[in-house]
Amino acid sequence: MLSIKVEIEGKQFEAAGPEEARKLLLERGAFAVLADGAAADISSIKEGGISAGPLTGISFSSDEGKSIYRHSTSHLLAHAVKELFPEARLAIGPAIEEGFYYDFDIDRPFTVEDLALIEKKMEEIIKQGNPFVRKDIPRGEAMELFRSMGENYKVELLEEIPDDTVSLYEEGGFADLCRGPHVPSAKRIKAVKLLSVAGAYWRGDEKRKMLQRIYGTSFDNKKDLDKYLAFLEEVKKRDHRRLGKELDLFSISEDVGPGLILWHPNGAIIRKTIEDFWRSEHLKAGYKLLYSPHIAKVDLWKQSGHWDFYRENMYSPMEVEGVPYEIKPMNCPFHIFVYKNSLKSYRDLPVRYAELGTVYRFERSGVLHGLLRVRGFTQDDAHVFAREDQIEDEVRRILDFVIFVLGTFGFESYDIYLSTRPEKYVGGEDVWEKSTSALRMALEHKGLAYQVDDGGGAFYGPKIDIKVKDSLGRAWQCSTIQVDFNNPERFDVLYRGSDGKEHRPIMIHRALMGSLERFFGILVEHYAGAFPLWLAPVQVAVLTIAERHAEFARKIAGELAEEGIRVETNLENEKIGYKIREAAVRKTPYSVIIGDKEMSEGGGSLSVRKRGGEETVSVSVPGFIKLLKDEINSRR
RNA sequence: GCCCAUGUAGCUCAGUCGGCAGAGCACAUCCUUGGUAAGGAUGAGGUCACCGGUUCGAUUCCGGUCAUGGGCUCCA
Secondary structure, three states, rough: OOOOOEEEEEEEEEEEHHHHHHHHHHHHHEEEEEOEEEEEEHHHHHOOOOOOOOEEEEEOOOOOHHHHHHHHHHHHHHHHHHHHHHOOOOOOOEEEOOOOEEEEEEEOOOOOOHHHHHHHHHHHHHHHOOEEEEEEHHHHHHHHHHHHHHHHEEEEHHHOOOOOEEEEEEEEOOEEEEOOOOOEEHOOOOOOEEEEEEEEEEHHHOOOOOOEEEEEEEOHHOOOOOOOHHHHHHHHHHHHHHHHHHHOOOOOOOOOOOOOOEEEEHHHHHHHHHHHHHHHHHHHHOEEEEOOEEEEEEEHHHHHHHHHHHHHHOOEEEEEEOOOOOOOOOOHHHHHHHHHHOOOOOOOOOOEEEEEEEEEEEOOOOOOOOOOOEEEEEEEEEEEEOHHHHHHHHHHHHHHHHHHHHHHHHOOOEEEEEEOOOOOOOOOOHHHHHHHHHHHHHHHOOOOOOEEEOOOOOOOOOOOEEEEEEOOOOOEEEEEEEOOOOHHHHHOEEEOOOOOOEEEEEEEEEEEEEEEHHHHHHHHHHHHOOOOOOOOOOOOEEOOOOOOHHHHHHHHHHHHHHHHOEEEEOOOOOOOHHHHHHHHHOOOOOEEEHHHHHHHHOOOOOEEOOOOOEEEEEEHHHHHHHHHHHHHHHOO
């Protein structure tokens, strides 16, 4: 008998036959196998194995394992729904990043109560523990089967499958069209939670029927599920919309308009601090700062190509003395005109223009979301005009700058994407080729790992997008670096070369934070509202024990304010415990307590309480100021 | 834009099977002058999102509008 080589979690085993191989795999937590690079059912292991090489066990610890596991769970969801609502028609039910979903066509919308009911039914199905059984049948036969069951969505899917043979998976009398693989049996699913129900178009096409989608997730054990649910709770707690209200950072008014942000004093001072930091670092990095208007003639946007390629995101024009004007969706044309205002020599390049430019873009009402998706926002925009031989070096400088700026906010790990030519584009293919390779070279010289997003570029050039990971490990897209060979052409941008002839520079658009609104929203969630000292709206709260301490408290606060510290006094007629709680709820970094003891020391010793701490330390006023300044300057 | 849900005091939410609108927090005034996460009392605060319909009477029922929330490129 041929032995079967099996590998599980990096360990090698030899099994005498398929029976033993299956047993080995299952005992060690595997529920599927990787054979010749493709995932397969454990039950498919035959005499001599199913591949030339060793069979690698797939367990929940890998992404592929999670995906298989959750896909199987989605089948159980469909099974449960069919038992409770036989009239529901099945669409698709894949695994997704953090779970799975299944789409159903059913006349009545699912309610929260239904979700609980369905979840209970799933538990029953799991308890029954029926095996997942694969059946390979001719495509025509499958179509006949699903047509007879009235499963017209499955029939539609089958019509598009090119293979002659398709596979079904049957579990406890419930059969579904499925490529597989699956876990061996329903009882392998240990912990399930249905999370939400939402509408979703059949095949994501808004012209087609709206289906009911049930989202859920599953885990290998109850503990991990609970951990994930706790994570969802934490996400909810940190929601920037909730914290924005609680900490009085910003608001969105129905009367002003959806997607338009009102920055309150607390949010505005944080934004101002970020802007000051941004400006001074840009000046250090060799950028020149610009300001540009909010509207420009429609003809300008025609020349730039936005009118043709970006109009669906632009607002309707307004008329000024018979001439149509348009509110700006981007800043680039203005920077080009600043460049063109005077003749440039090759010695002037690269020219780096930066602006915190506020733009307005139309977003469909259904996609607006707090600060993260808005209709008016301020880009931390810059345009670099460079010679072709300077591109790669410039991109490298920008990458360094991105990493420095994002690092300042505590974002230390990134996902980087290189996006190539999309379907809708301007410019020649050779020009696209050149610019794409410049980006690639810069990334590789810096040794940065990246993924390629084929066709994800802007209409005017390829780009590098950088997603940061926040303190909860969530990825957010902020930075972008886009090469543009097109606009210099359209606007006839030139420089005088060393050869005395005119040449065309290339343009690099880039943003580090993306949009200040969005970046701020991300920061709120990243810090859970507890901003580091340099950003905190109120840095120090001076709290008094009794009324007789008010004057002294004001004096101390005045001394701190004199040093540029953002300080507030709390002289209310309340007990110290209450005032400490108030400062804690507002997430104020430092509280200073003023009572008889401190007064008798004449300011020689302040009682200082740090956010989150439970003890106070005694420091002198100058000592405290130094401590604050050091912490502010370190931006930690 | 589309599907579903939601919209009641500044905030978080009860409530009215159609009959004078409620709590806690916050706010104001007073008492208390208290040493490390909520001292006590009193008070003010509402076109129940908006518009229309049904009704003797609508915050409640019906229709529409607006806004907010969960989703709508993960392909058997």
